[in-house]
Amino acid sequence: MLxxxxxxxxEKAAQTPQPTTxxxxxxxxxxxxxxxxxxxxxxxxxxxxxxxxxxxxxQYCASATHADALLVGNRRVMVTVRLEPPFNDPLxxxxxxxxxxxxxxxxxxxxxxxxxxVVSLPGSADQQVHRDLSHLFGDEMLDALIPCYALNLLIPLxxxxxxxxxxxxxxxxxxxxDAHYTELAxxxxxxxxxxxxxxxxxxxxxxxxxxxxxxxxxxRPLLYNTYSRAWFRDPVNYNQQSPLVIPTxxxxxxxxxxxxxxLAAEIL
Numbered sequence: 001m002l003x004x005x006x007x008x009x010x011e012k013a014a015q016t017p018q019p020t021t022x023x024x025x026x027x028x029x030x031x032x033x034x035x036x037x038x039x040x041x042x043x044x045x046x047x048x049x050x051x052x053x054x055x056x057x058x059q060y061c062a063s064a065t066h067a068d069a070l071l072v073g074n075r076r077v078m079v080t081v082r083l084e085p086p087f088n089d090p091l092x093x094x095x096x097x098x099x100x101x102x103x104x105x106x107x108x109x110x111x112x113x114x115x116x117x118v119v120s121l122p123g124s125a126d127q128q129v130h131r132d133l134s135h136l137f138g139d140e141m142l143d144a145l146i147p148c149y150a151l152n153l154l155i156p157l158x159x160x161x162x163x164x165x166x167x168x169x170x171x172x173x174x175x176x177x178d179a180h181y182t183e184l185a186x187x188x189x190x191x192x193x194x195x196x197x198x199x200x201x202x203x204x205x206x207x208x209x210x211x212x213x214x215x216x217x218x219x220r221p222l223l224y225n226t227y228s229r230a231w232f233r234d235p236v237n238y239n240q241q242s243p244l245v246i247p248t249x250x251x252x253x254x255x256x257x258x259x260x261x262x263l264a265a266e267i268l
Contacts, residue, residue, distance in 0.1 A: 002193050003028045003171065004036035007097055015096040025101045030148075033174035034203035036193050040097055041155065043198045050157035052086050053117060053221055060119050061219040068241050075124035076211060078237070080116045081223065083246040083265070087115075092155065093225055094258045098200075102227050105148050105202075112261040113150065113234065114226030114243035117157075120165050120214040127210040129181045131173075133236055135206060140177040148174070150205040150228035157221045160195040164220040165212035167201065168192050173208035181208050233264070242266045 005025050011017050017025075029035045054061060060079045064071055070078040081087055093112055103110060132152065135143035160166050170188045178184040185208055192212065195201055203209065205228075214220050226234070226243065234243060244265040246254075251267055 002036055002191060003032040003034060004038060004193075006038040007040070011097065017097050017100055022100050022104050026104045029101075029105055029202065029204070032171040033207040034169050034171065034201065035101075036195065036199065036201050037098065037101075038196075038199045040095060040200050041091065041198045045091065046155070046157055046197050048086050049092070049155075049223065050221070053081070053157060053223075054219075057081070057117070057119075060117075061121070061221070064119075064121055064124075070237065070240050072118060073120075073124065073127040073211060075121040075214075076118065076127065077121075078116060078118050078241075080241045080243065080245055082250075082268075083115055083244070084250045087223075088246075088250045088253055090255060090258055092223070094261060098153070102151075102153075102202075105151065106227055106229050109230045110227050110261070111230055111264050112225060112244065113228040113232065113264045114224070114238075115245075116224055116243070118211065118222045118224060120211055120220040120222075122214055122217055122219065124165070124211075124214045126168075126213050129185045129208055129210050131181060131208055132205045133234060135177050143177045144175065148204050148206075149232050150226060150234070151202050152205065153225040153227065154195070154201040154203075155223040155225070156195050156197060156200075157223055158218070159197045160220065160222070162192075162194070162212075163214075164216040164218070165214040166192045166194055167203075167222075168210050168212055169203060170208040174204035174206040184208060230263070 064077040072078045
């Protein structure tokens, strides 16, 4: 059974989750290491992002080899997306239905520490099994006690399905200390959740996962937000690019209540 949650019509109308919903989301995420959140964004808004991405970042939709983007698998590339229109919108980095859940998981002082997209090109193969970052201390007993220190929020810009490649997840693997991802994955059950345009997925940085092959004729871009505790910086995944870039003029457009989210950003 998938760990998933759908907000009530009343919560959507108020753009505020009930405390019981926030707690339910936290408990599911803490147990499973991921949570699928259904029908959060308007599909029309996602279509606008998709069109802008294809126009501005077209080179990353044609080739996976770039000096300023990380190759993360066969024909699969991780691109930093500048926080500028239409991406510079609180709905996409501080959605009022999502932010209380993110703060419950990571604490009220959380940061947006990465903003980009992973593009799976047509013909890409399955990724290798991996964690985005492993346990911090290399100590089985200590790491078992550490709460989530970072997570990814995936916002697909197209419907994600069997044809263009879902993200395979190993529920509960975030809480299992084992450096041998492939062997651990063989011992645990996985899920392949489809994600409809407008829905999103959050998962713990330590969760074992992989991106499935893209057998469609079109690129499959997944927008991602990385949120973390204030002290965390990713030491592995950003050797070729900055994790979060904001043009100077765009920084001024961020509402005052969300400015703190961007303390780790590079301002250009």
